[in-house]
Amino acid sequence: MSEAPLVVVANRLPVDRDPDGGWRQSPGGLVTALEPVMRRTRGAWVGWAGKPGLDIEPFDFEGTHLHPVRLDADEVENYYEGFSNDTIWPLYHDVISAPRYRRVWWDAYVAVNERFAAAAADVAAEGATVWVQDYQLQLVPQLLRDKRPDLTIGYFHHIPFPAYGLFAQLPWRRQVLEGLLGADVIGFQRVQDAGNFARAVRRQLRLDTKASGITVPLPDGGERLALARAFPISIDADSYIEMARRPEIQARAAEIRASLGNPKKILLGVDRLDYTKGIRHRLKAFGELLEDGRVKTEDVTLVQVASPSRERVEAYMQLRDEIEVMVGRINGDHDTMHHTAIRYLHQSFPREEMVALYLASDVMLVTALRDGMNLVAKEYVASRVDNRGVLVLSEFAGAADELGSAIRINPHDIDGLKDAVVRAIEMPGAEQGRRMRALRKRVLEHDVEDWSREFLDTLADVSRARTSA
Structure with missing residues (x-):
């Protein structure tokens, strides 16, 4: 049995x-983010191996x-596909698809x-530090505190947290809040x-909140202080820059343009197939x-990469058909005969192909209609070593808080979205350069x-303050 000083708890193992x-x-980006610190501390990672019914002994x-x-298999169906992705996911994303509540x-x-x-x-x-990740495990912080009060516990919420009027619909809202408050630091995008x-927390549990x-x-x-703060997640920018500078990836980018008939402009969407x-x-x-007639197929092609997602959940099957x-x-x-308006790709690609x-x-x-962060926006920006290209970004993605030089849009405003796309297509190179450098x-x-x-340092500060009190 490991006696790890740092433990990450996530739905999936990092392998x-x-x-x-x-x-x-x-x-995944989380794995990339935590790999150096896990290796440095000889930490442990608790998670599911990705297939039902696997009995695997702990390993290094x-x-x-x-x-x-x-x-x-029934737990994957009920805990993961059911409660996590057919109750919490739609509820926390502003009920874009109706959540289902099943006991x-x-x-x-x-x-x-x-x-x-x-x-x-x-x-x-x-006295170890435990960092719990995301909405599949919202009860773990308090359950863990009950078992091991000696631990310092952090939790990071990768998706949005909804406004109270929506959250209040959840039949188990108190249990979820109490579960999250088991953490010393609760991080949000x-x-x-x-x-x-x-x-x-104020409305449901009547607890005092001040600043964070x-x-x-x-x-x-007695009482203790928990911090609830924003820690916007990011990407391993250097790895995208390194790939974007490789001659073979730049050659592949030219090849992609040629395969699309060398249109004047290529628009790109990269998403999980999600509503x-x-x-x-x-x-x-x-x-x-x-x-x-504001754009012509011969001049402008939209490439839409939609990687498969939750294919056994009914709402996702219906979305794919639509x-x-x-x-x-x-x-x-x-x-x-020579140009396609939309090149639709329902598949995933390796990172090198995405950078191309x-x-x-x-x-x-x-x-995005609602997104915790949207790391694709940051990947695009990091890859543009030529300081060209235009980012059209929904104000409902967390990335909009940081990437102020993007063209911001309300995706529900179709006319406004159309105008933004035309503006992006027609943007002069000098303006592209100014915006992209800032991004x-x-x-x-x-x-x-x-x-x-930043998250682990904050957690360490809270731990020191508690032990010195």
């Missing part, structure tokens, strides 16, 4: 299975102790959260998310621009390593 049965590091991988949590899902969510908390308690050293959480501090009562009659991403709004706006019908209709109306796509594209469209300055100065360091 995937190789075809030959071995393990390889997962590509590249300096990190991995502690797998088993999930059976059997909640029971599975509680049981799985208890299992994750028990695993973390087993591997954490005396945006200031407004932290504010929404504090308001929910929340006074939490203890069972012995929160505003893909339908984007397609509608582009289709109308073609109908209106989008494919829209793409087919627009292409049927506007394609020519970013370099090949003149305009990046981020039209790149922000992304390069605040990368993912800064994010993890």
